[in-house]
Structure formats: structure tokens, C-alpha cells
């Protein structure tokens with residue numbers, strides 16, 4: 001600011017120099033939904049309508065704060081005031097962008113509590129090919145991202161999950177405070193507590209399953225550990241088509257009984273396993289099953305191991 005010239009805001013009667021920035025806000029005006037968004041305030045110095053409002057106050061005892069746009073702040077040539085105005089607006093923008101990201105991550109958790117979304121992610125291979133070869137899915141990826149990544153990683157995950165949800169025609173429901181915990185529990189049942197010896201009810205039974213609590217262990221035992229890979233020889237007990245399980249592709253339920261009489265089930269939405277001659281693997285076939293244990297559940301009173309990402313080969 002030129003020392004000899006009077007401060008422009010002082011000359012305009014807005015107060016006594018020196019001036020300081022006491023606030024910043026974005027004022028928008030929209031006549032109705034769908035109408036263009038307009039500036040929602042007017043500059044006390046030039047009367048132009050402004051959206052980015054800088055609140056400024058002089059140092060006089062009776063000075064009141066007044067609002068100006070960035071152009072008028074610039075016009076004063078008051079370097080200190082200009083710098084503080086820039087800081088105020090960038091702090092405001094950073095806070096707004098932080099808030100937007102936080103609410104996007106909250107919506108992400110909400111989407112991840114929804115069965116159809118998680119099932120779709122389960123059907124997509126892990127983005128890293130070696131993890132995909134191990135049978136890991138987008139659910140494993142999402143779980144890792146939620147636990148280990150910062151805001152940037154979570155935003156990336158949010159954009160992936162939003163696309164999946166859009167593809168399924170799913171609108172996120174209202175965000176609930178408990179969604180974060182439910183989503184994490186839903187995605188990663190192997191963490192934190194290991195499965196208890198006492199039977200645990202599945203909270204959300206999959207279609208085609210009946211979940212019944214039982215405290216009399218049936219002959220079937222659970223196979224492997226939840227979260228781990230298993231391989232065993234078995235007989236295909238049944239192949240059942242589950243219609244409408246996922247809206248855009250058919251899902252086949254494969255039921256296996258291993259050599260010790262233990263039951264396992266696998267919902268396959270991917271390519272159907274085939275015999276070397278190209279025919280589909282069917283009921284009664286003796287097969288080698290390699291897959292990941294998704295859960296230990298009950299079906300009609302018997303222990304049943306739910307598998308995911310299976311390779312099934314004729315023996």
C-alpha cells in the first residue's frame with residue numbers, strides 16, 4: 001500500500017486503516033432446484049454481486065465488518081490484506097474439499113454394507129494379477145485399502161465402488177453411524193476375532209441357503225480356516241442355478257462333499273468349470289477343489305464351508 005495515499009476502503013467510509021480479513025465464505029444463490037447457481041452476496045465497496053465473500057474489518061473502535069470480493073481486495077494494493085485474503089480462501093477450500101472427501105468415504109462404507117455390492121466385488125478379481133491368481137478378489141483389495149490407505153486411497157476405492165453400485169443400479173441408502181464398523185466386519189470376517197467353537201449364525205444368509213442354529217454338531221466338519229486357501233478332493237453333490245442372485249449374470253451354486261463327508265458350497269458367477277473334454281462339470285463328478293474359505297456356516301444343521309474363487313478340476 002502506498003503510504004501517502006489513503007486506503008481505498010477507508011476513503012469509501014468502510015472503516016479505519018489498517019484493515020484485516022476476519023472471515024471468508026462462499027455465498028451461493030439458487031432460485032430453485034435446477035436453476036443456475038448465482039452469486040449470493042454483493043460487494044460493499046463496488047456493489048458487484050460476489051460469490052466468494054471476504055469479510056474485512058478496519059481498526060477503528062466503531063468499525064463493523066464488511067464484505068468485499070477478491071477484485072476489490074486486489075484493487076487496494078494492500079499487500080498484507082491481499083495475502084491474508086488468499087490464505088483465508090485457500091484454507092476454506094481445503095476444508096471444503098476435506099469435508100467432501102470425508103462424506104464420500106462415509107457413503108463408501110454405506111455401500112459396502114450392501115450385499116449386492118459386496119457380492120459384485122467378490123466376483124471381480126484383485127487388481128494385482130498375482131493376487132488374482134491366488135484367488136483374491138476386489139473384496140480383499142477393498143479391505144486392505146480401508147485398513148491401510150489414507151484419504152487418497154479411500155477416494156480411489158470410493159470411485160471404484162460407486163461405479164460398481166451404479167452398474168447394479170444401486171442408490172446408496174442414508175448414511176448410518178454404524179456403517180463403518182458393519183462394512184469392515186462384512187468385508188473381513190476373519191478379523192479381528194477367530195471363529196469361535198460355538199456355532200455362529202450368518203447374519204445374512206445367502207440365497208439358496210437356510211441358516212439354522214444348532215448346538216449338536218452334525219457329521220460334517222468345517223474345512224480349513226476362514227480367509228485361507230484350501231484344496232481337497234470331493235464329489236460334486238449338486239449344481240444349482242441361482243436366478244436373480246446378481247442382476248447381470250447368472251450364478252451357479254456348487255455343492256461339494258469331501259472324502260470325509262464334509263460339506264462345502266461355492267457360488268460361482270464366473271466361468272463354469274469344465275472337464276478336459278469341454279463338457280461342464282456336473283453332479284456326481286469327482287473333482288479337485290482349490291479355493292479360499294469365505295465362511296464357516298450351517299446348512300440344515302450341518303457345518304458347511306463356504307468357498308470363494310474356486311478352481312474345480314475333474315480328477
Ligand SMILES: [Zn+2]
Pocket residue numbers: 043044045046047048068069071072
Ligand atoms: Zn467489489
